[in-house]
Amino acid sequence: xxxxxxxxxxGLWDVYAxxxxxxxxxGFFLLPGLAAAQTGPSVFxxxxxxxxxxxxxxxxxxxxxxxxPKAGGTYYIIDRSLGPIWxxxxxxxxxxxxxxxxxxxxxxxxxxxxxxxxxxxxxxxIVLTIxxxxxxxxxxxxxxxxxKILVAALISIMTFYILQGLFAVFSVDFFxxxxxxxxxxxxxxxxxxxxxxxxxxxxYAGLTKVASIAEExxxxxxxxxxxxxxxxxxxxxxxxxxxxxxxxxLDPTELRQDLTPVATAGEVFMNWLPGETGIILIVIAAxxxxxxxGNAGIMSASRYPLAMARDKLFNPKFSQLxxxxxxxxxxxxxxxxxIFFLLVFxxxxxxxxxxxxxxxxxxxxxxAVIVMxxxxxxxxxxxxxxxxYPWMQIAGMLLSAILIxxxxxxxxxxxxVVCTFGVAWYYYYAHGKVDRQGAIxxxxxxxxxxxxxxxxxxxxxxxxxxxxxxxxxxxxxxxRSIVIDEWDKNISYKQIVDRASKLLAERMGLNExxxxxxxxxxxxxxxxxxxxGVAINHTRLDKDISPEMVLVRISDEIVxxxxxxxxxxxxxxxxxxxxxTLFFLVSSSEQSGQHLRILAHLAEMIDNKHFIQRWKTARxxxxxxxxxxxxxxxxxxxxxxxTPLENMAGKQIREVELPGESLIAIIKRDGAIKIPHGNxxxxxxxxLSIIGQKEDIQQLKEL
Numbered sequence: 001x002x003x004x005x006x007x008x009x010x011g012l013w014d015v016y017a018x019x020x021x022x023x024x025x026x027g028f029f030l031l032p033g034l035a036a037a038q039t040g041p042s043v044f045x046x047x048x049x050x051x052x053x054x055x056x057x058x059x060x061x062x063x064x065x066x067x068x069p070k071a072g073g074t075y076y077i078i079d080r081s082l083g084p085i086w087x088x089x090x091x092x093x094x095x096x097x098x099x100x101x102x103x104x105x106x107x108x109x110x111x112x113x114x115x116x117x118x119x120x121x122x123x124x125x126i127v128l129t130i131x132x133x134x135x136x137x138x139x140x141x142x143x144x145x146x147x148k149i150l151v152a153a154l155i156s157i158m159t160f161y162i163l164q165g166l167f168a169v170f171s172v173d174f175f176x177x178x179x180x181x182x183x184x185x186x187x188x189x190x191x192x193x194x195x196x197x198x199x200x201x202x203x204y205a206g207l208t209k210v211a212s213i214a215e216e217x218x219x220x221x222x223x224x225x226x227x228x229x230x231x232x233x234x235x236x237x238x239x240x241x242x243x244x245x246x247x248x249x250l251d252p253t254e255l256r257q258d259l260t261p262v263a264t265a266g267e268v269f270m271n272w273l274p275g276e277t278g279i280i281l282i283v284i285a286a287x288x289x290x291x292x293x294g295n296a297g298i299m300s301a302s303r304y305p306l307a308m309a310r311d312k313l314f315n316p317k318f319s320q321l322x323x324x325x326x327x328x329x330x331x332x333x334x335x336x337x338x339i340f341f342l343l344v345f346x347x348x349x350x351x352x353x354x355x356x357x358x359x360x361x362x363x364x365x366x367x368a369v370i371v372m373x374x375x376x377x378x379x380x381x382x383x384x385x386x387x388x389y390p391w392m393q394i395a396g397m398l399l400s401a402i403l404i405x406x407x408x409x410x411x412x413x414x415x416x417v418v419c420t421f422g423v424a425w426y427y428y429y430a431h432g433k434v435d436r437q438g439a440i441x442x443x444x445x446x447x448x449x450x451x452x453x454x455x456x457x458x459x460x461x462x463x464x465x466x467x468x469x470x471x472x473x474x475x476x477x478x479x480r481s482i483v484i485d486e487w488d489k490n491i492s493y494k495q496i497v498d499r500a501s502k503l504l505a506e507r508m509g510l511n512e513x514x515x516x517x518x519x520x521x522x523x524x525x526x527x528x529x530x531x532x533g534v535a536i537n538h539t540r541l542d543k544d545i546s547p548e549m550v551l552v553r554i555s556d557e558i559v560x561x562x563x564x565x566x567x568x569x570x571x572x573x574x575x576x577x578x579x580x581t582l583f584f585l586v587s588s589s590e591q592s593g594q595h596l597r598i599l600a601h602l603a604e605m606i607d608n609k610h611f612i613q614r615w616k617t618a619r620x621x622x623x624x625x626x627x628x629x630x631x632x633x634x635x636x637x638x639x640x641x642x643t644p645l646e647n648m649a650g651k652q653i654r655e656v657e658l659p660g661e662s663l664i665a666i667i668k669r670d671g672a673i674k675i676p677h678g679n680x681x682x683x684x685x686x687x688l689s690i691i692g693q694k695e696d697i698q699q700l701k702e703l
Contacts, residue, residue, distance in 0.1 A: 006071060006216045007141075007325045014144040015217060015227030017151040019210040021292030022300065023235045024154060025105045027203025029112075029262050029286045032243045037256035039196040040187030044243040046196040051236035053197070053403070054204040056396030057362040058232055059386040060369045062225035065211040066383035067372065068462060069220040071327075072307025073212030073300070074361055079311065080455060081368035084434050088313055089422030090361060095304040095334070096418065097354035097361075098209060102297025103129070103338045109290030112283050125342050132295045133335035136302065139324050143299050150292040157285035158238050161266060165245035168269035181248050198406035203239065205358045206293065207232055208365070212303040221383020221469065262286065298334055306330040312433045313426070356411035357418055359400045366396035379459035381593045383469070463600035473547065474598050475691035477585075478628045479665030480675060481549040482507065483621040489556040493579075496558075497537070500550040500584040508548055508586065510541070519584065523565070529599070530565040530577055533557075534606045538585040540595055545588050547598065551624055552582035553615065581606075581615055602628070622668055622689065634665075634691045635700050639682055649686075654678040659699040662692025 010018075036043040064077045072079075074094045079087020103125065110124035136143050169177065186193055207228060217223050246255060246265045258264050263282045270278030306327040309319035322328040341350065370393050372380050386392055404412065468474050482503045486496070501516035518539040522528055528537050557578040565577070583602060587595040605611065605628050618624045622636065639645045648656055653664055653676050667674040668687040674680070682688070690700060 006321070006327075008216055008218050009141045010144055010213065010217045010223075012223045012227050013148060014141075015210055015223050016230050017144060017147040017292070018213065018296045018299070019207050019228055019231035020155070020234055021147050021151050021289075021296040022206025022209045023204055023231070023293075024238075024289040025293040026108055026290075027200065028239060028242060029289060030108065030259055031200060031203065032246055033255050033258040033261045035196050035200050036247065036252070038188060038199065039192045040184065041182040041247045041252070042185045042187075042193055043196060043200075044240055044247055045185075046193060047200050047203070047239040047243050048236065049197050050201040051204060051232065051239065053201060053399050054207060054232070054362075056392045056399070057365055058207055058228055059392055060366045060396060061208045061211055062228055062384045063369055063382045063386045064365065064372070065214045065224045066221045067380055068459075069214035069217060069224070069466065070307065070462065071212065071215040071303040071310075073210075073214060073303065074208065074365065075212075075304050076307050077211070077368050078361075078364050080458070081371045082364065084311070084313065084430065085423060085426050086364065087311070088308070088426040088430065089419050090364060091304050091308045091313065092422050092425065093357045093415075093418045094212075094361060095301055095337075097357055098297050098301040098304070099334060099337050100341060100350055100354050101206070102294045102301060103341050105290045105293035105297065106132075106338075107342070109287055109294065112286045112290065116283070122342055126339055128291070128294060129298070129335055129338045129342070132291075132298050133331055135295070136298050136331045137322065137324065137326055137328060139326055143295065147292055147295055147299075150288045150295065154285050154288040154292065155234065155238075157281050157288075158242065161262075161270075161282070161285070162238065162241050162245065164269050165249070165265065166241070169245060169248045177248055181252065194402075195406050198403040200239075201403055202355045202358060204232070204235060205355075205362075206296070207235070208362075209296070209300040212300040215303075220466065225384040298331065298338070302327055302330040302334040304330075305333055313430045353411050353414035356404050356407040357415040359404045359407070360415055360419075363397045363400035363404075366393040366400070369393050377456055377459060378592055379456055379463055379596055381459075381463060381466075381596060383466075460596075460600060460603075463597055464604045466597075466600075467604075468597055468601050469594075470693075472594055472597055472601075474601055475629055475633050476663075476665055477547050477549050477598065478551075478625050479634070479689050479691055481551050481625060483624055483673075484550060484552045485555075485621065485624070486552060487555045491554070491558065493558060493560050496552055496554075496582055497584075500537075500552065500582075503550060504548055504584065504586055508545055510543075510545075510586075515539070515586070528565050529603060530560075530579075532606055533577075533579055533612055534581040534583070535560070535565065535577075535579055536583045536585065536599060536602060536606075538583075538587075538595070538599060540587050540589040540592060542589050544590070545586070547585065547587040547591070547595065549586075550582075550584040551628070552584070553618070553624060554580050554582070580612060621673055622666075622687070625666075625689070629691070633694060633697060634689060635697050637688050637690060637700065639684060639686045639688065641684070645688075648682045648688075649684045651682055652678065653680045653682065656682070658690065658692070658696070660693055660696035662690055662696040662700065664688050665691050 032043060035046060039046055065073065068077055068080060070076045072091065075087055075091035078090035106125040106128045107121060109128060110119070110121035113119065113124060114121055135146060210224065210228060214220055214224060242262070246261045249265050249268045250258070250261065254264070255261055263279055266278050266282045270281070305314050305318040308314040309316050309330070318327065318330045318333060320327070320329060369386060370390050373389065484496070484499060497519050498516055501519060502512050504510065505512035505515050518541070519537050522537055522539055528535055557580055559576050559578055561576055585595070585598065611627065614627045615624065618627055626634070637645055639648050656664070664676050666689045667676050667680070667682070668689070669683065690697070
């Protein structure tokens, strides 16, 4: 069953709003007083240390989410790296933990609302769950629109709160206040401080949940890591400075018993505002924080059953999208589970039990980076690479293990129960249905064992979905490509390979026989994708070269054996394939990722239902290239008298000013193709093929 992809309509600020909204709720508005009871005034340092401890997992998640931007986030990543058993554990555990956290947040929201309106808290939480669930059904863009409003209100009020608080702290004798309020700094020694770090660490756990909606993010290579970095910076700043203000201004004994420390501290330094304006602002911020956590939680949590259903680990209904492009059944299931927990359990107590499982997931995510890199899967092409590999990941795993031990027996027992259920469910429901292994089997392959080639195929599909990066020279490669328009009906595949090798060798200064040998070896290894009447032969050389390509159009079909080819659609081919088109790509081994992205985009262009018809009817070499170029990235212009381009005639290429970074890739002159250089002189009636960014080409089109 082919599943529809979710719409890519979320930008940088959507990512920031979801990540930030998933972090702010009880961690700031409830937890500081309880945490201060364990370690005293050093509680603000505990928040800072916890923020640093989450960085390894954040770096790992940023790398994994840009390499695997698919719905399901943590589940999908763990499944594809460690295998479906661990994926089942991660999927169910992540879904359960996020549902509990979201329900807990809405209980907190109900509690703050009840300050001004006396209503039953659980009933309010259930109504809010239904409202946010309906909003999620309407669409991701609408959900994140509310999310951005909530986060904007939260950040604005908290910024005002912090500025006012710092002014209050520094308006008195700072050193006297510090000595009085921060002595002793650690009331329960190192043990109490470490335990507090573990307690407040969960305040940052929501940061990684943004990966569950990665499939819906535009330009994930840029927007996911940048959104996460901005979010963690905001969270650490507000947490550390906000808690520092509370410790500075409140009586230590009262702070340790206070469940609303933000409001209590606000009453001290915001009393200059008329009436109850100060406390109203704080309640608004708290409601916005809890609402954003609940809203983002439902959105993120619903992507777990969606992804698991796609992978046959869950009922297939949960993979279906509504007419509005949202996972209707997955959202309904998530909302239903939240309501069940709200009605049956003390959510406050159960939510805390999920903390150890969150830390286990963090450890597995750090392990996943090591597995993916060591698997040496060429298609693993993250847009962001975690620094200091593998020490960053090893540190993340060790820190998670240390904090798990601080969680207590019940939290660890909860984690064991979830893991046991995940394994049992896999063998009860999914075993035998799932023909898939993780990247860890590629690591085994390096030790002489088998590996899962299906994962490589899936990751090639992900490369196609992600598209090219701005720095990839796809248009330039196509524009410079050598074209063979072959009319000999008796030509063989071997003759075409030899001819393409000769032309590429002449242009690139390579050995013709060596190049042909590489193309033949690629065929033997089954690395040539074939489908839709097209085959793509490609090789990488250990040389400092720019990518070059040969395009081949065959007038009549040639029949080739599919043995030694990577069949793109195994259900629509037999033992032979009729080819009308061949592509040959040569790149440097040092640009392996770029090579694969060009291949992936080429496959995307070929997959277009109009490709073969346009290819067969193209009148000349120029039109053949145009079939493969993105319309918004290129334009053909003729230099003629009486047109805006007439002043180009007689000038060298380097003297011509074009918008932005656009460039003249080829010149068609008197029916011949000319590859221009800086000193090439443009002549009257030359046809220029110009490539560039969309906005630059648009300026040229307006001419």
